[in-house]
Amino acid sequence: MARDLPGSVVNSVRVLGLIVATAGVITLLIWWMRDEVILGWAEGNPSAQELLAQGGIELLRESPIVPGFVALAVVAFVGFAVLALVLGSFFVAGHGWTRPVLAATAGVGVLVGVVCLDAQLPTVFVVLSALVILEGLVLSFFLWRRDTTEYLRRV
Secondary structure, eight states: OOSOOOHHHHHHHHHHHHHHHHHHHHHHHHHHTHHHHHHHHHTTOHHHHHHHHHHHHHHHHHOTTSOOHHHHHHHHHHHHHHHHHHHHHHHHTTOTTHHHHHHHHHHHHHHHHHHHHHSOOOHHHHHHHHHHHHHHHHHHHHHTSHHHHHHHHHO
């Protein structure tokens, strides 16, 4: 990075990149494990259970009641990655308004992670949800350190 950035700013950007990478892995896993994701979703849905009993995963997969998990994941990932790129670049440039926005974004990520912990998802998604929670908390820690505040005031 061109100018002297405090370690907390550099680490904030690194953790933000790690969160984007984790979201990318989650997106790929949703595509790769789409049948398991559909089956997890179907556990709490009586209509889906009926279709599953009638024709198995093939019938359920083709049913219009099943959300487009892969498409939703890809769109959400692309939107989040672009948001993180833009906010990260403004943050490094010293725009103080990005700190609460990034903290709120991390907070939403923590909230989504907590919700995913309670869903009937395959174990790998539970582990990745816990990782997203941890990453969001670490990002918030670096965002609100004293040297970050001094940097944002100085620039």
